Amino acid sequence: MIRLEQLCKTYHLGGESVHALDHFDLCIEAGDYLSVMGPSGSGKSTLLNMLGLLDTPDSGRYWLEEQEMGALSEEQHARVRNQRIGFVFQAYHLIDRLSARENIELPLVLTGVPPRERKPRVDELLERLGLEHHATHHPHQLSGGQRQRVAIARAVIRRPALLLADEPTGNLDSHASGEVISLLEELNGEGITLLVVTHDPAIGGRARRRLWMQDGALIRETDGDGNTVNSESDRADARR
Amino acid sequence: MRVADLIQFNLHLLLRQWFRTLMILLATAVGVAAVLLLTGLGEGARRFVLDEFSLLGQDTLIMLPGRKETTGGLPPLTGEGTRDITLEDVAALERLPEIQMVAPLIVGNAQVYVGGRNREILTLGTSARFFDLRQLSMQQGQALPQATLEQAGSVCVIGPEVREILFGAAPALGEWIRVGDRRFRVIGIVEDRGESLGMDVSNQVIIPVASAQQIFNTQGMFRVLLQVRPGASFDSARQRVLELMQQRHGGERDVTLITQDALLGAFSDILHLLTLSVGAIAAISLVVAGILIMNITLISVSQRTAEIGLLKALGASANLVRLLFLSEALMLSTLGALLGIASGYALLWLGHSIWPQFPVSVPFWALSGSLVIALGVATLFAWLPASRAAHLAPVLALRGEVHDA
Incomplete structure (x- = not known):
């Protein structure tokens, strides 16, 4: 479903070049569950932004559902983000002045879905996530776990193919973390491809594919049993 | 969205x-x-x-002595014609079939005395027609009497402001005032109507035109107001007036006719x-x-x-x-x-x-x-x-x- 080929992204910070992504290759099958781990500055957030079309690579190519993203215009990127990709952020990124319901239906509102079509979809999600009593509450009236669930509802209201989560449990206690991760996994079970960027090995360890990154490159990948599937040395061999 | x-x-x-x-x-x-x-x-x-300014009505022509080019601009206020517009001219104009009435106008500042007081007041020499033409109504007394133009009567009509200045609270009607070197009896007081054509009748003294000729020692009219007869063509009336004046002034077209439209x-x-x-x-x-x-x-x-x-x-x-x-x-x-x-x-x-x-x-x-x-x-x-x-x-x-x- 997703294919990255030789993706490069370099940031210039104070005269120094940082290779956030260094000739990065990756294939993701539909319905996969991946975690991306690595130290700060290893490029994992950049990878997530590339996949989410929030950032553009300096070079390399990115296919999403057999479509080359580099060939699309900004307007088309916006449409892909709206319809095929869901985002979950560490800081939730809910709009404070809007109620939980209004936050959730925002992706529908932005593309002009009429209210009578929006309501049943939002109601269904609210009920499913146990938020039906919080529909009219504003973000500041909700707990961290509830906020992240509202954010997840917003991410999946469009039934995207790809769900990108950037440290989704970074601001939550362990109980709320567990709930949020189970919810994400449940959605993955329904066929949504899930990619979680995290510092937490306990969270990352739950994924079927675990990627370790360093200096913008993939250094190791392990499967659900902890076996190394692919490492930088293998790749180096393959390249030779 | x-x-x-x-x-x-x-x-x-x-x-x-x-x-x-x-x-x-x-x-x-x-x-x-x-x-x-x-x-x-x-x-x-x-x-x-x-x-x-529209008080004059749309059917009024204003004649001033001298040939002026009027292309919509304001006419000069002092018109020195080659030949005066005389009272005979005015009388002749009044006989034109297209003209309903004619009011001659001589305007000047004159010293006005009552008892011990004296003031310089704008003095209008005109005829009874002026009151009809300007549709002036009287607060007290009557307008200038219908008389021949040459009759230098010793009566005057004053504006309410003049009355206030000269007489204060005392009754003015029937009193005598001196304008320049002539005495006039106040026979009427005009209704206050505010400003009109830049000439506020409320602070003016109105006297017969012949008397004004004597006071200001002039024969020529300052202005002549002509009202076109209802139903007559405005343009042809204008033409007839000009022709008549040309004929009377020895073939010289030395008057200017302006309409209110140009002024306004x-x-x-x-x-x-x-x-x-x-x-x-x-x-x-x-x-x-x-x-x-x-x-x-x-x-x-x-x-x-x-x-x-x-x-x-x-x-x-x-x-x-x-x-x-x-x-x-x-x-x-x-x-x-x-x-x-x-x-x-x-x-x-x-x-x-x-x-x-x-x-x-x-x-x-x-x-x-x-x-x-x-x-x-x-x-x-x-x-x-x-x-x-x-x-x-x-x-x-x-x-x-x-x-x-």
Whole structure:
């Protein structure tokens, strides 16, 4: 479903070049569950932004559902983000002045879905996530776990193919973390491809594919049993 | 995005930042109200003057001695003709079939004495026709008597202001006053009607034209007012008058005939220009309101970078983000303009009810112009910040908030 080929992204910070992504290759099958781990500055957030079309690579190519993203215009990127990709952020990124319901239906509102079509979809999600009593509450009236669930509802209201989560449990206690991760996994079970960027090995360890990154490159990948599937040395061999 | 959703989204925002909203509304409203108020007053002044000047009626010709080129401009006030317009000329003019009535006019400042007091007062020498032509009504007594033009009667009619100056509270009717070196008996007091043709009858003394000729030692008329007979063609009457005068003055066309239209046209143009310029000055305040909108929108964009990034991540295109900010500014200025229109009209109405004789009316161009400027300026000045928002990279915008939080 997703294919990255030789993706490069370099940031210039104070005269120094940082290779956030260094000739990065990756294939993701539909319905996969991946975690991306690595130290700060290893490029994992950049990878997530590339996949989410929030950032553009300096070079390399990115296919999403057999479509080359580099060939699309900004307007088309916006449409892909709206319809095929869901985002979950560490800081939730809910709009404070809007109620939980209004936050959730925002992706529908932005593309002009009429209210009578929006309501049943939002109601269904609210009920499913146990938020039906919080529909009219504003973000500041909700707990961290509830906020992240509202954010997840917003991410999946469009039934995207790809769900990108950037440290989704970074601001939550362990109980709320567990709930949020189970919810994400449940959605993955329904066929949504899930990619979680995290510092937490306990969270990352739950994924079927675990990627370790360093200096913008993939250094190791392990499967659900902890076996190394692919490492930088293998790749180096393959390249030779 | 649907229009209803867009409006609701903006309303959330505007209510949330109500103080900022209120300030912009106020700035726009003041600008629009100022335009309406000033142009309303200017237009009112124009109409007031036109109404007052129209007292002569549309069928009146004004003759002045000397040949002047009148191309819509104001005629010179001192007309020195090659040949005087005499009382015989006036009498001859009155006999023309196209002319209903003729009023000669000699105007000058004369020293007027009553008892110990004396004042210099504008003195009009004319005939009884003048009262009909100007449709003057009498407060007390009667108008000048119908008499032959050459009869230098010793009667006068005074304006109410003159009466006040010369007699104070004492009765004036039947009293004698001295104008120059002649004595006149006051037989009437004119009704106060305010300014007319720049000549306020309320502070004038009106005496028979022959008497004025003696006082001012002149034979020629200063002006002759001619009223065209109803039903007669205005142009042919004008032609006949000119021909008659040419014939009487030895083949020389040495008089000028002007119509009220030419006179009023000049006044109207001046006042219209005046209204236009005060309107333009007021419109500057609208531009100031626009700059305020730009600043506030810029602040809004920088405060809402995270939200912009989020909206983009959720699928808002650059155009949609621009539309969000533009529509917010447009909504603000529309509301502000409506508020300004309401308060502008309210103030004009208030002014009119306090001073009813002054007609106030907002010209349509001012109403539509202020609306267009308010909305145009809002769009223009919000465009830059809105475009800045539209071109924010979503990833940078999102990162913006992580630092803030």
